[in-house]
Amino acid sequence: MTRIIMFLKAKSIGLLIGILWATLSCFTNTLDPAQAIGVSMQTGEARQLATLFDKDLELRIDPVGVNFPSIQANQAEMIMRSFFRKYPPNRFQTVDQGNTPHLKYTTGTYWSGSRSFHVNVLMHQTTPGHYLIHSILVND
Secondary structure, three states: OHHHHHHHHHHHHHHHHHHHHHHHHHHHHOOOHHHHHHHHHHHOOHHHHHOOEEEEEEEEEHHHOEEEEEEEHHHHHHHHHHHHHHOOOOEEEEEEEEEOOOEEEEEEEEEEOOEEEEEEEEEEEEEOOEEEEEEEEEEO
């Protein structure tokens, strides 16, 4: 009898963990792309930001001399990781965001130490309701 009760408790805990995980997954996957960009910039998470990259994108980071009219997403992720390492985030504040039927944009200020950077991100719609980053521009 004790084994049955322990088995049922273990199953209940497993079910509870599964439900919690699914709920959190749904919540994080429903973030608006602009919000996800803000969170990624705030935390300096290049990998998280890269999940929003199109397969090729424009990447220009003036403070470190990066200027690629077209770069593959995996290379852009490495460059963003390097930027976040060189300029660790203190905070990121979205200044403006907007959209047209097939485009979204986000502009914001990224602070690292006493420096601030102006960030522009342009996203285009790949399928209805799904946007990927087409361009990231960072300047002083």
